[in-house]
Amino acid sequence: MTEMLPVLAVFLPMLGGVLVFLLGCGPRNAWSVLTVMLSLTPSLLLVQQVAAVGTVEHHLGGWAPPLGIRLMADGLSALMILLTAVVGGLVSMHALGHFAERANAARNFWVLWPLLWGSLNALFLSADLFNAYVTLELVTLAAIPLVLLAGSAQAVNAALRYLILALFGSMLYLAGVALVYGLIGTLDMQLAAERLSGAGWVLDLAAALMVTGLLVKAAIVPFHLWLPDAHGGAPAPVSALLSALVVKAAVYLLLRLWSGPLFEPLSQPAAAWLLAGLGVAAILYGSVQALRQRRLKLVVAYSTVAQLGYMLLLFPMAGLLAWQGVIYHGVAHGVAKAALFLAAGNILYQLGHDRIVDMRGSGSVLAISFGCFALAGVSIMGLPPSGGFLAKWLLLQGSLQAGAWWLALVILAGGLLAAGYVFRVLRAAFQVPDPDAEEKLPEVRHIGAMMRWPMLLLALTAIGLGFAGEPLLTLLGDVPGRLG
Amino acid sequence: MAGLDVYALAAAVLMGLGFHGLVTQPHPLKRLLAVNVFGNGVFLALIVLARRLPDGPDPIPHAMVLTGIVIAVSATAFGLALVRRQAQDRERGDD
Numbered sequence: 384m385t386e387m388l389p390v391l392a393v394f395l396p397m398l399g400g401v402l403v404f405l406l407g408c409g410p411r412n413a414w415s416v417l418t419v420m421l422s423l424t425p426s427l428l429l430v431q432q433v434a435a436v437g438t439v440e441h442h443l444g445g446w447a448p449p450l451g452i453r454l455m456a457d458g459l460s461a462l463m464i465l466l467t468a469v470v471g472g473l474v475s476m477h478a479l480g481h482f483a484e485r486a487n488a489a490r491n492f493w494v495l496w497p498l499l500w501g502s503l504n505a506l507f508l509s510a511d512l513f514n515a516y517v518t519l520e521l522v523t524l525a526a527i528p529l530v531l532l533a534g535s536a537q538a539v540n541a542a543l544r545y546l547i548l549a550l551f552g553s554m555l556y557l558a559g560v561a562l563v564y565g566l567i568g569t570l571d572m573q574l575a576a577e578r579l580s581g582a583g584w585v586l587d588l589a590a591a592l593m594v595t596g597l598l599v600k601a602a603i604v605p606f607h608l609w610l611p612d613a614h615g616g617a618p619a620p621v622s623a624l625l626s627a628l629v630v631k632a633a634v635y636l637l638l639r640l641w642s643g644p645l646f647e648p649l650s651q652p653a654a655a656w657l658l659a660g661l662g663v664a665a666i667l668y669g670s671v672q673a674l675r676q677r678r679l680k681l682v683v684a685y686s687t688v689a690q691l692g693y694m695l696l697l698f699p700m701a702g703l704l705a706w707q708g709v710i711y712h713g714v715a716h717g718v719a720k721a722a723l724f725l726a727a728g729n730i731l732y733q734l735g736h737d738r739i740v741d742m743r744g745s746g747s748v749l750a751i752s753f754g755c756f757a758l759a760g761v762s763i764m765g766l767p768p769s770g771g772f773l774a775k776w777l778l779l780q781g782s783l784q785a786g787a788w789w790l791a792l793v794i795l796a797g798g799l800l801a802a803g804y805v806f807r808v809l810r811a812a813f814q815v816p817d818p819d820a821e822e823k824l825p826e827v828r829h830i831g832a833m834m835r836w837p838m839l840l841l842a843l844t845a846i847g848l849g850f851a852g853e854p855l856l857t858l859l860g861d862v863p864g865r866l867g
Numbered sequence: 868m869a870g871l872d873v874y875a876l877a878a879a880v881l882m883g884l885g886f887h888g889l890v891t892q893p894h895p896l897k898r899l900l901a902v903n904v905f906g907n908g909v910f911l912a913l914i915v916l917a918r919r920l921p922d923g924p925d926p927i928p929h930a931m932v933l934t935g936i937v938i939a940v941s942a943t944a945f946g947l948a949l950v951r952r953q954a955q956d957r958e959r960g961d962d
Contacts, residue, residue: 396880506945516935523942539953543953547899550946557935560931561912564928565916568919
């Protein structure tokens with residue numbers, strides 16, 4: 384049973400999606416809820432199993448590698464699957480409330496999101512370069528239609544732009560995989576990591592192609608152009624899933640390759656600093672753009688561009704602390720960003736707009752939504768005692784240990800800029816309305832418990848991650864591969 | 868590895884053409900086609916790689932190309948639907 388868990392974690396969510404496709408959401412969303420249960424159960428059991436006994440492996444169809452396909456759950460995979468389960472589960476609950484009045488969109492959401500969930504799990508479990516390509520495509524093809532649920536012409540433009548770039552990115556990745564296969568005749572990541580050394584410029588070229596493809600998919604500056612429109616324009620639960628999980632998936636694969644087959648080419652100083660330079664550019668550019676946006680959801684979307692940059696700072700530091708810091712940042716950002724997008728979505732729903740200038744005085748009426756926004760913002764800024772603080776603390780230590788003090792400066796500056804864009808929103812919301820001008824408090828729509836609780840729980844989890852470092856980092860374990 | 872031959876050259880040319888199209892063409896339909904041309908270059912490169920075994924072609928790159936084609940076709944179909952939707956939206960906007 385336990386060695387079947389990786390397979391179940393992939394196929395049960397997909398089965399749920401097919402179920403909803405055939406039968407609809409069911410009376411009182413029964414099939415949607417069943418799908419969430421089908422997806423959560425194997426994921427959580429698998430995480431528990433990895434925590435108890437370490438790496439879990441499954442050879443699909445009983446065929447051993449190099450011929451067969453291997454699914455493998457190590458600490459890193461388990462952590463990402465756990466993140467997907469926590470964020471996905473809570474966002475699912477929000478979605479039940481969010482799409483309550485739009486039956487058609489609800490049905491499409493409940494077909495696509497379980498497929499996306501299964502594809503994400505499949506990617507996190509892939510131990511094979513080509514399988515990773517296929518699952519990355521599945522993730523993209525399930526994620527882009529979700530953007531379209533907004534139904535606007537703008538969403539179509541954003542989705543098309545995203546699709547063309549994503550397709551190009553995956554072709555670049557595939558070209559790199561082809562070169563690797565030509566070099567060593569295997570696709571298994573572990574075998575490739577053992578055999579790929581001293582391969583010279585062909586391996587460098589392969590690494591460049593694969594990494595560039597992944598950077599396009601992960602929306603790292605300068606490939607970020609599609610992200611703000613797609614994430615800022617989608618319905619709130621979709622934005623939360625895309626920002627918290629989908630872009631993270633591409634970065635996950637990049638980290639996985641660094642710790643395995645591509646360790647040698649990516650550890651060369653030039654490559655490591657080039658990637659870190661892109662990370663720094665992403666942090667600064669994304670934060671400054673977030674400061675300049677007029678709409679709340681775009682602020683949150685540009686914040687994603689910035690926060691993804693931190694994950695590229697790993698390469699020149701290349702130590703255990705930096706590894707833990709980067710992955711913990713991914714987890715903490717995932718939870719906090721999902722909370723931010725749900726809060727922003729609720730504010731948009733309640734006020735009927737998300738223009739920051741017109742939010743004046745609405746903080747007292749929408750206290751819960753803005754409170755959650757502030758709590759999640761604490762983690763994004765990296766203030767104690769949040770998950771974001773712990774991640775940045777590890778990264779700071781890692782950078783000082785590696786002697787890269789100016790990366791430490793960038794990390795601190797990024798936190799300061801994040802404080803700027805979070806407080807800019809809160810300032811507008813909690814500004815006391817001018818007593819002379821007879822401004823009335825804005826009319827607001829009521830949100831139900833289904834939309835309030837997930838936001839609150841995610842925001843509290845974002846803070847709580849500051850105290851959960853010990854068990855989660857134990858689950859993550861050492862750097863796999865050569866550093867460990 | 869295969870030396871420089873006409874197939875490898877064709878693969879490189881296709882990739883170059885596709886990339887050029889993606890960068891220079893503004894229209895989404897042409898960009899979608901350009902990505903496909905680039906992708907065909909990658910697929911051709913994989914088929915060239917399949918000749919690396921002395922006795923007969925290596926089936927694994929062939930399987931990879933088949934999978935890749937399936938994915939590219941479905942993504943392109945989805946892209947074409949989006950291009951059409953965009954055109955319809957524009958027509959409605961003109962009225």
